[in-house]
Amino acid sequence: MTIIREEDLIQSIADAFQYISYYHPLDYIQALGEAYEREESPAAKDAIAQILTNSRMAAEGHRPICQDTGIAVVFLKVGMNVQWDARMSVQEMINEGVRRAYNSPDNMLRASVLLDPAGKRQNSKDNTPAVVHYEIVPGDDVEVICAAKGGGSENKSKMVMLNPSDSIVDWVIKTVPTMGAGWCPPGILGIGIGGTPEKAMLLAKESLMEPVNIHELREKAASGAKLSRVEELRLELMDKVNALGIGAQGLGGLTTVLDVKIMDYPTHAASLPVAMIPNCAATRHVHFHLDGSGPAHLPTPRLEDWPQVTWKADTNVATRVNLDTLTKEEVASWKPGQILLLNGKMRTGRDAAHTRIADMLEKGEKLPVDFTNRVIYFVGPVDPVRDEVVGPAGPTTATRMDKFTRMMLEKTGLISMIGKSERGPVAIEAIKDN
Incomplete structure (x- = not known):
């Protein structure tokens, strides 16, 4: 019988979520490096270079x-011969x-987790509670997978109840373009595939925890x-999804996905549940075992294992923009695909800020911030630490601000x-009008 101590599980979980916040899985990074070498689109190649440099x-x-440090998801397989030396529950x-x-x-x-999701939506301040999935299995240890899933990719999750005669491939190829690029390819x-609706969703999520190995299947x-049949589906979907040309960050290109993972389960004769969940470019998960000997040891990856790709701004083709003297006429002169190098002060804000602005304008109140000719x-x-001026800061999905766009511009x-x-x-209509 194996005894798992309370502190060993707690510290292992803490170490794991810190670890995946700054270490990409090497299989993902190496696959992305190979995609960089293959890529023919300058915009997509540039985007991949930025992801690798950031990594x-x-x-x-x-x-x-990524600044969206995700909701904590934990998969546990608990051996039937395990005993807990703990006062807390496993969830606690x-x-x-x-x-x-x-x-x-x-x-x-x-911390992105909000309590009372249909009501006050108050931040829990520590990203708890985690979403935990349990399985009791034969054995003497505890297998743990920790993942941090960002909202941009989670929001693009899809689920459908197909007829048994329907094509899974057709549904996926029809559905992926509707996901846009907010999931950060x-x-x-x-x-x-299979089971019941909730089982299909869980299978889709769990499949993302596997390493990138489509090359082995090829x-x-x-x-x-x-x-x-599942292996055939993986290869067919991989090729057909990439043939859509969505590409890195939706900029067009050869690589939209680095792998397609599939898990299936027996289902009712009248049913064909299919779920699809994307993992974004901030693919974050780690796998470890606890055997009673102490907290998990997570190996430090070697920086030399990262692809030798470094992004630099191409100042020869970029247009320099001074945000402090920007005019409507200058904005109107920009063309799709143009590269801008920004300098000066910009405003920041997202859903909550826009909601407050809308409320204040409706009440006739003066805004505390001047947006005139501003970006x-x-x-x-993420909050800054040590001598940082600002913590990691990447863009959030712009679509969520669409309903506020006309108000902000006008x-x-x-x-x-x-x-x-x-x-x-x-949003597009509001932008055209202004």
Whole structure:
């Protein structure tokens, strides 16, 4: 019988969420490096170079890969011969580990979990509670997978109840373009097939925890070995999704996904549940075992294992923009695909800020910030630590601000917006009109 101590699980969880906040899985990074070498689109190649450069900087500085440090997801397989030396429940131990990780003074992580989701939506301040999935299995240890899933990719999750005669491939290829680029490709698609609706979703999520190994499957197919139907689906979907040309960060290109993962489960004769969940470019998960000998040991990856790709701004083709003297006429002169190098002060804000602005304008109140001829960046940065001026700060999905776009352009003096992914028809119409 193995005894797992309370503190060992708590510390292992805390270490794991810190670890994945700044270390990409090497299989993902190496696959992305290969995609960089293959890429023919200058914009997509540039985007991949930025992701790889950011990844190395995060690994070197032990600061988050992405400012959306995710909701904590934990998969547990508990051996039937395990006994707990603990006062807390397993959920409470995991929550305590998440709490320690997200409040670490050396690498503060952004707490994104809101309590009372249909009501006050109050931040829990420590990213708890975690979402925990349990399985009781034969054995003498505890297998743990920790993942941090950002909202941009989670929000693009899809689920459908197909007829048994329907094509899974057709549904995926029809659905992926509707996800836009807010899930931050290149990433991984997780697909769950069968069971019941909730089982299919869980299968899709769990499949994302597996390593990037589509290249091994290609080698198996090339050798003439017989493939299972799931393996055939993985290869077919990989090729057809990438043929859509969505590309890195939605900029067009050869690589939208680095792998397609599929898990299936027996289902009702009348049913074909299919779920699809993407993993974004901030692919964050780690796998370890607890055997009673102490906390998990997570190996430090070697920086030399990162692809030798470094991004630099191409100042020969970029247009320099002074945000402090920007005019409507200058904004109107910009063309799609143009590269801008920004200098000066920008405003920042996202959902909550825009809601407050709308409330104040409706009440006839004066805004505390002047937006006249200014730019707003849709961002929610991680808190700074040590001598940082600002913590890691990347763009959030611009689509969530679509309903506020006309108000901002017509009532505040704002003249430009910075964010990621596509804009919807409501925002596009407001931009055209202004």
